[in-house]
Amino acid sequence: MKDYQNPAWCQGMKLRINYNNMMKSALLPDGFTREELTRLPLSAALAAMKAKRPALRWMDLPHNQEEIVQQIEKTAAWVREEAEAFVVLGIGGSALGPIAVHQALRHLNYNDLPKEKRGGPKLYVLDNVDPERMAALLDVIDIKKTVFNVITKSGSTSETMSQLLIAVDLLKKAVGEDISRHLIATTDKEKGNLIKIARQEHLTTFIVPDGVGGRFSELCPVGLVAAAVCGIDIRALLAGAAYMDELTQNEDPMSNPACVIGALQKVAMDRGMNIHVMMPYADSLKYISDWYAQLWAESLGKKFGTDGSILHAGQTPVKALGVTDQHSQVQLYTEGPFDKVVTFLTVDKYRTVTPIPEGYPDIPDVHFLSGHTHNELIAAEQAATAYALTKSGHVNYAITLPEVNPFTIGELLYLFEVATAFAGELLNIDAFDQPGVEEGKKATYALLGKPGFDEKRAELNARPAEDEAYIL
């Protein structure tokens, strides 16, 4: 029996939320009141989410992918056998999800490990079109021993398709016309450009379901393929998400973790806190902040409300890391404006114990550390930072993972996805579109001379000339 099939084990792995440091107290006189939270239309928002669920197909990913998981495991098996490097060509959710999960659940120096210890091919995620990036990749891989995974639902993402053209050209020159053992496609079932190419080239193909937008896609093949290739237990990941799905269907708002998070953030936004810091106290969780930043920013940063009113809604996510950013940002966090909520991610039990040994007994300011562990030190620093923030009037709360494992990561991702959707309800915006990226896309096409964008090109050319006075 797997751990996650044991309900007692799952219960022991439940994520905890402690938001005492958001709430009014002797230590925090300007903290939130329970009433500020409960007067929000929380039950109505929960009901609205429930009614929307059939359309929000990302919500069912933990439950309906048994066949897909089997196909992924089969694919991962031959990739692990044949590939020395696995290269994801993707951007946005297609990159951020894989990176976050890999960082959490693989060795922190994974690519540096010798093959026999690494437990999978080297992983590269090409999430940019800096010309130096592709060149740098080609310097370190043997194309004949590389498998690429191109990920784009629409097949119209310029960056990813440009990388695909480069990869296909190199592969065909290296291995011949049949590149089907070197390229996996993850895309829409029938719409768009990539599915056409996948059929043409006879590629192993995985489908991004409708109703699963990029920033909600980590628990579908977009994330699961890379995870399985690198040896991560994707069934446990999905089991954790399924477990959180139960918890986030709780109809008592203040017992529902996603509801509580959404409510806290809504009250914060109403109080003018336009910044949301995500600060894990674990290197393994560092890129959860990056993944979360897309989820939170792109879902909630909306010009229009669902009623058509102009809102310019949104709260800016800030990526932080403890203890590292204590030495970079905490001065601002404790002394600066009261414009931010800090969310800590903490870990009860890390996967190693690192003792601090004896040394320099004649230097007490150093020697006091001996006999402690990094485990104690990082926990003390997180508690101390939370205290310092609260004492200085700056609200914060903590989400605690008992351990970092695939189950708890599945819980965490799903929790944040539901909390974001819930916040969208409270903000009366559509959390699932991203119209604001269209202008930049069109302008890019126009600048590149793509046919069909003459109007945009004319608009760009009609801009007033720049004022030289504003150029140094």
Added chain:
Amino acid sequence: MKDYQNPAWCQGMKLRINYNNMMKSALLPDGFTREELTRLPLSAALAAMKAKRPALRWMDLPHNQEEIVQQIEKTAAWVREEAEAFVVLGIGGSALGPIAVHQALRHLNYNDLPKEKRGGPKLYVLDNVDPERMAALLDVIDIKKTVFNVITKSGSTSETMSQLLIAVDLLKKAVGEDISRHLIATTDKEKGNLIKIARQEHLTTFIVPDGVGGRFSELCPVGLVAAAVCGIDIRALLAGAAYMDELTQNEDPMSNPACVIGALQKVAMDRGMNIHVMMPYADSLKYISDWYAQLWAESLGKKFGTDGSILHAGQTPVKALGVTDQHSQVQLYTEGPFDKVVTFLTVDKYRTVTPIPEGYPDIPDVHFLSGHTHNELIAAEQAATAYALTKSGHVNYAITLPEVNPFTIGELLYLFEVATAFAGELLNIDAFDQPGVEEGKKATYALLGKPGFDEKRAELNARPAEDEAYIL
């Protein structure tokens, strides 16, 4: 003759600033006016900076380190000979500077390259005390072929000193009592704990000068040692900083690049823009954002003004990257609140050209990319994003590097240091202290049972019990 000894070459490498997209125009009706900028006390602030200069010793680092550079080059020579891995033990400026410069000026997959192509030992910067981090390092290095550089001015940074205890213990077990070929110390000349240890262990030692705080330290041995070890031309780096020193002494405020940046940010802050996004359009410049985040946040995020008034000043830096974050943040940036300034870092000429080859002529939506380059694509996307931001009323400006090389990186670091100091003048705060980090430090010591912190421990114990209602 070196390039940077040729004035015409230097002139061609001058960083440019274009802030048209901050300023009122037909495209940006709510943009800044020239008057908003010029009515700030810019000349007075420049004069104040000039008067303070003798105390701000980081300002003279480009000019007064000839002997130090020679020593660093000697040290780098034996480290490059003997070490397979170079490990920086440091946090804050001691980590962020080395990481930023390394990312900018070394191969993007530096550690992955075979030794003969890499041009230096592998580099690891241990900027956290996650217990898994040290374990992960020890899995990939051979301690007998590793040189550590422990960097802390005071020698009281708990994280760094705990790492030092671990490293010294491992080294003595591996190579014996004499660890002087495996550990370099960068610290204060006489104060603190590390100089004592350095003398005791006969370590190669470099000095962090007084008047050079952590976030202003990249151009002193804190940054220069790691750079030289990894094969970076530190003389060119310093020459670029020296060149920018000239430019930023211009007494005409609107011709002085640091002054212009400080003024723009001050007007932005006065208009309620409490967020400053740093968005390079180059993977090589990615960690400039992280380095800048400490400089900007820690310098300007201050409770008190220099006159003792309570300000809670500061502007929150946000780390971003183009094109990557177009697919993560730009929805928020274009449609969300008008609470941010976006600074683009652009590059005229990348160090590689990456063509997009022919392919799939029957799919025009893909084929239009063929014949273009990633160089064109990234430039088009940056211009398009700037346009989309401006059109949607969100202010932005661009700093352009003609190329990314040690000279231009030196310019960029120095420019930001002076701009930050100048912004501090305009905000009437002390940009050079960080009192807000003390509370967390003391609470950490108390939690770890360090002698002398009984009062703090009592204070922590006297906290009201947590309310279980706020724990899920």
